[in-house]
Amino acid sequence: MSSSLTVELPIMLLSAFSLEQVKPYTLCTPDRLENLATLCHYLNAHAIPGDFVECGTYKGGSAAILSKFLAQRHLWLYDSFEGMPTTTEKDGEDAKRWIGECVATIADVKAVLSAVGTSESSYTIKPGWFETTFEQELPQQIALLHCDADWYDSVTLVLETFYPRLAIGGCVVLDDFGHWEGCREAFYDFCNRQGEKPLLERIGTDQAFWIKGRSNNRSPIPQVNHSGNQSFETLQALEQKLQTLQLELEQARSTITAMETSKFWKLRSLWFRLKQLV
Numbered sequence: 001m002s003s004s005l006t007v008e009l010p011i012m013l014l015s016a017f018s019l020e021q022v023k024p025y026t027l028c029t030p031d032r033l034e035n036l037a038t039l040c041h042y043l044n045a046h047a048i049p050g051d052f053v054e055c056g057t058y059k060g061g062s063a064a065i066l067s068k069f070l071a072q073r074h075l076w077l078y079d080s081f082e083g084m085p086t087t088t089e090k091d092g093e094d095a096k097r098w099i100g101e102c103v104a105t106i107a108d109v110k111a112v113l114s115a116v117g118t119s120e121s122s123y124t125i126k127p128g129w130f131e132t133t134f135e136q137e138l139p140q141q142i143a144l145l146h147c148d149a150d151w152y153d154s155v156t157l158v159l160e161t162f163y164p165r166l167a168i169g170g171c172v173v174l175d176d177f178g179h180w181e182g183c184r185e186a187f188y189d190f191c192n193r194q195g196e197k198p199l200l201e202r203i204g205t206d207q208a209f210w211i212k213g214r215s216n217n218r219s220p221i222p223q224v225n226h227s228g229n230q231s232f233e234t235l236q237a238l239e240q241k242l243q244t245l246q247l248e249l250e251q252a253r254s255t256i257t258a259m260e261t262s263k264f265w266k267l268r269s270l271w272f273r274l275k276q277l278v
Protein backbone atom coordinates (compact mmCIF):
# COMPACT_ATOMS: atom_id res chain seq x y z
CA MET A 1 0.00 0.00 0.00
CA SER A 2 1.26 3.45 -0.91
CA SER A 3 2.08 5.64 2.07
CA SER A 4 1.60 8.82 0.02
CA LEU A 5 -1.33 10.95 1.05
CA THR A 6 -2.54 11.93 -2.36
CA VAL A 7 -5.76 12.39 -4.27
CA GLU A 8 -6.25 12.15 -8.01
CA LEU A 9 -8.64 14.98 -8.72
CA PRO A 10 -6.50 18.09 -8.10
CA ILE A 11 -4.12 17.20 -10.88
CA MET A 12 -7.05 17.69 -13.22
CA LEU A 13 -7.63 21.10 -11.64
CA LEU A 14 -4.06 22.21 -12.15
CA SER A 15 -3.89 22.67 -15.89
CA ALA A 16 -0.72 21.95 -17.83
CA PHE A 17 -1.06 25.52 -18.93
CA SER A 18 -0.53 26.79 -15.34
CA LEU A 19 2.49 24.55 -14.88
CA GLU A 20 4.04 25.87 -18.10
CA GLN A 21 3.32 29.44 -17.02
CA VAL A 22 5.01 29.09 -13.64
CA LYS A 23 8.11 27.19 -14.83
CA PRO A 24 10.25 30.31 -15.42
CA TYR A 25 9.37 31.53 -11.94
CA THR A 26 10.23 28.52 -9.83
CA LEU A 27 13.05 26.30 -8.66
CA CYS A 28 10.56 23.56 -7.73
CA THR A 29 10.23 20.50 -9.97
CA PRO A 30 6.83 19.57 -11.50
CA ASP A 31 6.34 16.64 -9.08
CA ARG A 32 6.73 18.98 -6.09
CA LEU A 33 4.36 21.54 -7.61
CA GLU A 34 1.84 18.81 -8.37
CA ASN A 35 2.04 17.62 -4.80
CA LEU A 36 1.42 21.16 -3.54
CA ALA A 37 -1.69 21.24 -5.73
CA THR A 38 -2.76 17.85 -4.41
CA LEU A 39 -2.39 18.98 -0.81
CA CYS A 40 -4.27 22.24 -1.41
CA HIS A 41 -7.10 20.27 -2.92
CA TYR A 42 -7.03 17.87 0.02
CA LEU A 43 -7.30 20.80 2.45
CA ASN A 44 -10.22 22.28 0.51
CA ALA A 45 -11.99 18.94 0.18
CA HIS A 46 -11.71 18.40 3.95
CA ALA A 47 -12.67 22.02 4.75
CA ILE A 48 -9.58 22.56 6.89
CA PRO A 49 -9.84 26.19 8.03
CA GLY A 50 -7.19 28.87 7.59
CA ASP A 51 -5.05 30.75 5.10
CA PHE A 52 -2.14 29.50 3.00
CA VAL A 53 1.38 30.65 3.94
CA GLU A 54 4.58 30.36 1.95
CA CYS A 55 7.98 31.17 3.47
CA GLY A 56 10.55 31.34 0.69
CA THR A 57 8.71 32.69 -2.34
CA TYR A 58 11.60 33.70 -4.62
CA LYS A 59 10.02 34.62 -8.02
CA GLY A 60 6.60 33.28 -7.03
CA GLY A 61 6.25 30.06 -9.07
CA SER A 62 5.15 27.78 -6.24
CA ALA A 63 3.04 30.63 -4.80
CA ALA A 64 1.20 30.85 -8.12
CA ILE A 65 0.25 27.17 -7.81
CA LEU A 66 -1.01 27.69 -4.25
CA SER A 67 -3.00 30.70 -5.43
CA LYS A 68 -5.02 28.52 -7.82
CA PHE A 69 -6.61 26.73 -4.83
CA LEU A 70 -7.42 29.63 -2.52
CA ALA A 71 -11.23 29.73 -2.83
CA GLN A 72 -12.03 32.06 0.10
CA ARG A 73 -8.59 31.80 1.70
CA HIS A 74 -5.82 34.42 1.70
CA LEU A 75 -2.23 33.75 0.62
CA TRP A 76 0.67 35.14 2.67
CA LEU A 77 4.06 35.28 0.97
CA TYR A 78 7.30 35.83 2.92
CA ASP A 79 10.69 36.43 1.33
CA SER A 80 13.74 38.61 1.81
CA PHE A 81 13.91 39.48 -1.90
CA GLU A 82 17.61 39.84 -1.13
CA GLY A 83 18.58 36.25 -1.80
CA MET A 84 19.60 33.51 0.63
CA PRO A 85 20.90 34.57 4.06
CA THR A 86 24.19 33.40 5.60
CA THR A 87 24.46 29.79 6.66
CA THR A 88 25.56 28.09 9.89
CA GLU A 89 27.58 24.93 10.41
CA LYS A 90 24.36 22.87 10.43
CA ASP A 91 23.72 23.76 6.78
CA GLY A 92 26.95 22.14 5.57
CA GLU A 93 29.75 23.28 3.27
CA ASP A 94 27.76 23.14 -0.01
CA ALA A 95 25.20 25.59 1.29
CA LYS A 96 27.78 28.37 1.61
CA ARG A 97 27.94 29.04 -2.12
CA TRP A 98 24.22 29.85 -2.15
CA ILE A 99 24.53 32.80 0.21
CA GLY A 100 23.16 35.87 -1.61
CA GLU A 101 21.81 33.72 -4.48
CA CYS A 102 18.13 33.44 -5.48
CA VAL A 103 17.43 37.15 -5.63
CA ALA A 104 13.96 37.92 -6.96
CA THR A 105 11.72 40.96 -7.04
CA ILE A 106 8.19 41.67 -5.90
CA ALA A 107 7.42 42.47 -9.56
CA ASP A 108 8.37 38.87 -10.50
CA VAL A 109 5.87 37.51 -7.98
CA LYS A 110 3.10 39.86 -9.09
CA ALA A 111 3.76 38.99 -12.74
CA VAL A 112 3.34 35.23 -12.31
CA LEU A 113 0.35 35.56 -9.99
CA SER A 114 -1.33 37.83 -12.52
CA ALA A 115 -0.44 35.41 -15.35
CA VAL A 116 -2.35 32.60 -13.62
CA GLY A 117 -5.29 34.92 -13.00
CA THR A 118 -4.92 35.58 -9.25
CA SER A 119 -6.17 38.97 -8.12
CA GLU A 120 -3.95 41.19 -5.96
CA SER A 121 -6.61 41.28 -3.26
CA SER A 122 -6.18 37.56 -2.54
CA TYR A 123 -2.54 37.71 -1.48
CA THR A 124 -0.15 39.71 0.69
CA ILE A 125 3.58 39.92 0.03
CA LYS A 126 5.71 40.46 3.13
CA PRO A 127 9.18 41.47 1.93
CA GLY A 128 12.11 41.34 4.36
CA TRP A 129 13.98 38.94 6.64
CA PHE A 130 11.75 36.53 8.55
CA GLU A 131 13.23 37.82 11.81
CA THR A 132 11.52 41.15 11.07
CA THR A 133 8.41 40.26 9.09
CA PHE A 134 7.35 37.52 11.54
CA GLU A 135 7.23 40.22 14.23
CA GLN A 136 4.44 41.95 12.29
CA GLU A 137 0.77 40.96 12.23
CA LEU A 138 0.46 37.30 11.23
CA PRO A 139 -2.45 35.32 9.80
CA GLN A 140 -4.63 34.08 12.68
CA GLN A 141 -5.08 30.52 11.48
CA ILE A 142 -3.46 28.66 8.64
CA ALA A 143 -4.26 25.47 6.74
CA LEU A 144 -1.06 25.17 4.72
CA LEU A 145 2.53 26.08 5.50
CA HIS A 146 4.88 25.80 2.52
CA CYS A 147 8.35 26.13 3.98
CA ASP A 148 10.86 26.62 1.17
CA ALA A 149 13.55 28.46 3.10
CA ASP A 150 16.39 25.91 2.97
CA TRP A 151 18.60 26.81 5.98
CA TYR A 152 18.46 25.57 9.57
CA ASP A 153 17.82 28.98 11.13
CA SER A 154 15.20 29.99 8.56
CA VAL A 155 13.29 26.69 8.74
CA THR A 156 13.40 26.75 12.55
CA LEU A 157 11.95 30.26 12.64
CA VAL A 158 9.22 29.32 10.16
CA LEU A 159 8.16 26.25 12.16
CA GLU A 160 8.33 28.01 15.54
CA THR A 161 6.25 30.92 14.22
CA PHE A 162 3.59 29.22 12.17
CA TYR A 163 3.14 25.68 13.50
CA PRO A 164 1.11 26.85 16.52
CA ARG A 165 -1.20 28.65 14.07
CA LEU A 166 -1.72 25.57 11.88
CA ALA A 167 -5.20 24.04 12.19
CA ILE A 168 -5.48 20.37 13.12
CA GLY A 169 -5.66 18.58 9.77
CA GLY A 170 -3.55 21.35 8.22
CA CYS A 171 -0.39 20.57 6.34
CA VAL A 172 3.30 21.50 6.50
CA VAL A 173 5.44 21.07 3.38
CA LEU A 174 9.21 21.10 3.72
CA ASP A 175 10.56 21.64 0.25
CA ASP A 176 14.19 20.85 1.05
CA PHE A 177 14.00 18.03 3.57
CA GLY A 178 16.03 15.65 1.42
CA HIS A 179 18.24 18.28 -0.16
CA TRP A 180 19.57 20.50 2.61
CA GLU A 181 20.68 18.85 5.83
CA GLY A 182 20.01 22.09 7.72
CA CYS A 183 16.33 21.81 6.81
CA ARG A 184 16.18 18.17 7.94
CA GLU A 185 17.93 18.94 11.24
CA ALA A 186 15.69 21.93 11.89
CA PHE A 187 12.69 19.64 11.46
CA TYR A 188 13.95 16.97 13.90
CA ASP A 189 15.08 19.53 16.48
CA PHE A 190 11.71 21.26 16.27
CA CYS A 191 9.89 17.94 16.73
CA ASN A 192 12.05 17.12 19.77
CA ARG A 193 11.30 20.46 21.41
CA GLN A 194 7.56 20.17 20.69
CA GLY A 195 7.22 16.46 21.45
CA GLU A 196 5.76 16.01 17.96
CA LYS A 197 6.05 12.73 16.06
CA PRO A 198 4.82 13.64 12.57
CA LEU A 199 3.90 10.99 10.05
CA LEU A 200 6.38 12.26 7.48
CA GLU A 201 5.48 11.65 3.84
CA ARG A 202 8.06 12.02 1.06
CA ILE A 203 7.73 13.24 -2.53
CA GLY A 204 10.67 12.59 -4.84
CA THR A 205 14.13 13.06 -3.39
CA ASP A 206 13.60 16.44 -1.71
CA GLN A 207 10.10 17.28 -0.54
CA ALA A 208 8.48 16.07 2.69
CA PHE A 209 5.14 16.88 4.25
CA TRP A 210 2.88 15.92 7.12
CA ILE A 211 -0.66 16.51 8.24
CA LYS A 212 -0.94 17.93 11.75
CA GLY A 213 -2.55 15.43 14.10
CA ARG A 214 -2.43 12.51 11.65
CA SER A 215 -0.70 9.46 13.08
CA ASN A 216 -1.37 6.77 10.47
CA ASN A 217 -2.60 6.20 6.94
CA ARG A 218 -5.24 3.59 7.82
CA SER A 219 -8.19 5.95 7.67
CA PRO A 220 -10.06 6.23 4.39
CA ILE A 221 -8.22 8.97 2.58
CA PRO A 222 -8.07 8.46 -1.19
CA GLN A 223 -4.63 7.28 -2.16
CA VAL A 224 -3.03 7.05 -5.58
CA ASN A 225 0.51 6.47 -6.69
CA HIS A 226 2.57 9.34 -7.85
CA SER A 227 3.91 8.23 -11.19
CA GLY A 228 6.52 10.81 -12.05
CA ASN A 229 5.50 13.03 -14.93
CA GLN A 230 2.66 10.80 -16.04
CA SER A 231 -0.11 13.00 -14.68
CA PHE A 232 1.58 16.05 -16.16
CA GLU A 233 1.60 14.34 -19.56
CA THR A 234 -2.03 13.27 -19.15
CA LEU A 235 -2.82 16.89 -18.48
CA GLN A 236 -1.10 18.00 -21.63
CA ALA A 237 -3.08 15.41 -23.60
CA LEU A 238 -6.31 16.70 -22.03
CA GLU A 239 -5.37 20.28 -22.84
CA GLN A 240 -4.76 19.31 -26.47
CA LYS A 241 -8.08 17.47 -26.64
CA LEU A 242 -9.82 20.55 -25.29
CA GLN A 243 -8.17 22.73 -27.93
CA THR A 244 -9.24 20.30 -30.69
CA LEU A 245 -12.82 20.32 -29.39
CA GLN A 246 -12.83 24.12 -29.25
CA LEU A 247 -11.62 24.22 -32.86
CA GLU A 248 -14.34 21.77 -33.93
CA LEU A 249 -16.94 23.87 -32.13
CA GLU A 250 -15.77 27.00 -33.95
CA GLN A 251 -15.93 25.18 -37.30
CA ALA A 252 -19.44 23.92 -36.56
CA ARG A 253 -20.52 27.47 -35.63
CA SER A 254 -19.21 28.88 -38.95
CA THR A 255 -20.98 26.09 -40.87
CA ILE A 256 -24.27 26.92 -39.15
CA THR A 257 -23.82 30.65 -39.85
CA ALA A 258 -23.03 29.90 -43.52
CA MET A 259 -26.09 27.65 -43.80
CA GLU A 260 -28.37 30.17 -42.17
CA THR A 261 -27.34 32.91 -44.57
CA SER A 262 -27.57 30.74 -47.72
CA LYS A 263 -30.41 31.12 -50.27
CA PHE A 264 -31.47 27.54 -49.70
CA TRP A 265 -31.85 28.13 -45.95
CA LYS A 266 -33.86 31.32 -46.49
CA LEU A 267 -36.19 29.52 -48.93
CA ARG A 268 -36.51 26.63 -46.50
CA SER A 269 -37.49 28.99 -43.66
CA LEU A 270 -40.00 30.72 -45.92
CA TRP A 271 -41.45 27.35 -46.88
CA PHE A 272 -41.97 26.40 -43.20
CA ARG A 273 -43.65 29.72 -42.41
CA LEU A 274 -45.93 29.32 -45.44
CA LYS A 275 -46.76 25.78 -44.37
CA GLN A 276 -47.71 27.01 -40.91
CA LEU A 277 -49.99 29.70 -42.38
CA VAL A 278 -51.75 27.23 -44.67
Ligand SMILES: C[S@@+](CC[C@H](N)C(=O)[O-])C[C@H]1O[C@@H](n2cnc3c(N)ncnc32)[C@H](O)[C@@H]1O
Pocket residue numbers: 025026027028055056057058059060061062063078079080081082083084085102103104128129130131148149150151154
Ligand atom coordinates in the same frame (compact mmCIF):
# COMPACT_ATOMS: atom_id res chain seq x y z
C1 LIG B 1 14.61 28.12 -2.73
S1 LIG B 1 14.06 29.73 -2.71
C2 LIG B 1 12.31 29.57 -2.80
C3 LIG B 1 11.85 28.95 -4.08
C4 LIG B 1 10.39 29.20 -4.48
N1 LIG B 1 9.45 28.64 -3.54
C5 LIG B 1 10.12 28.71 -5.87
O1 LIG B 1 8.95 28.45 -6.23
O2 LIG B 1 11.06 28.60 -6.66
C6 LIG B 1 14.35 30.18 -1.04
C7 LIG B 1 13.92 31.60 -0.69
O3 LIG B 1 13.90 31.69 0.74
C8 LIG B 1 14.21 33.01 1.10
N2 LIG B 1 14.70 32.99 2.50
C9 LIG B 1 15.44 32.03 3.11
N3 LIG B 1 15.67 32.38 4.39
C10 LIG B 1 15.06 33.57 4.61
C11 LIG B 1 14.93 34.43 5.73
N4 LIG B 1 15.48 34.14 6.91
N5 LIG B 1 14.19 35.57 5.58
C12 LIG B 1 13.63 35.87 4.38
N6 LIG B 1 13.72 35.10 3.28
C13 LIG B 1 14.43 33.96 3.39
C14 LIG B 1 15.24 33.47 0.09
O4 LIG B 1 15.19 34.86 -0.09
C15 LIG B 1 14.85 32.69 -1.19
O5 LIG B 1 14.19 33.51 -2.10
